[in-house]
Amino acid sequence: MACRITELIIDCTDPKRLADFWCEVLGYVVLDWDRGAVEIGPPGGFGGLQPTLVFIPDAEPKRAKLPMxxxxxxxxxxxxxxxxxxxxxxxxxxxxxxxxxxxxxxxxxxxxxxxxxxxxxxxxxxx
Incomplete structure (x- = not known):
């Protein structure tokens, strides 16, 4: 049996702003808010064919090109x-x-x- 990607975690300074942007891009909806973090995903929710995205608050700005x-x-x-x-x-x-x-x-x-x-x-x- 193999694994599959179910969630991608993204550190950011403004989780709501990025969640709103990526919801618009991907046709996703907000699935959960927890201590400033926002999880978005397809309207069917977690566990389907598409991974959810979780935006985690991080006060440190991005300093370099991301490796992914x-x-x-x-x-x-x-x-x-x-x-x-x-x-x-x-x-x-x-x-x-x-x-x-x-x-x-x-x-x-x-x-x-x-x-x-x-x-x-x-x-x-x-x-």
Whole structure:
């Protein structure tokens, strides 16, 4: 038997702000609040096919590029339309050395955590 990822824990200075942002990006909902931490996940809750995200308060700001990042794909629109939606939600474009020939966009969430918007559209989970 193997393990699977059920939760991703993210230290941040403003858990509510990041929870709101990632709920908008992923179509997630708030599942739990506990001592300043916010857990978000798919409307079906914890334990499904998608991991939940837990934002833990941490007063220390991010100092360097994270060793891990999220890649996201749109489920219902092309990459350009999804890019506009993410920018309107509070993401910003960043340059980490990508070129115009790359098929992805590198973005940062409201606290500067990098993530990539990939080109391919995927089916929503469960479809």
């Amino acid at each position: 990042h999220f890649d996201v794909n749109s489920t219902d629109r092309d990459q350009d339309a999804e890019l506009e939606r993410l920018l309107a939600a509070g993401a910003r474009k960043i340059d980490v050395g990508q070129t115009a020939a790359d098929s992805w966009h590198v973005l940062a969430d409201p606290e500067g955590n990098e993530f990539c918007l990939l080109r391919r559209r995927v089916d929503p989970v469960g479809h």
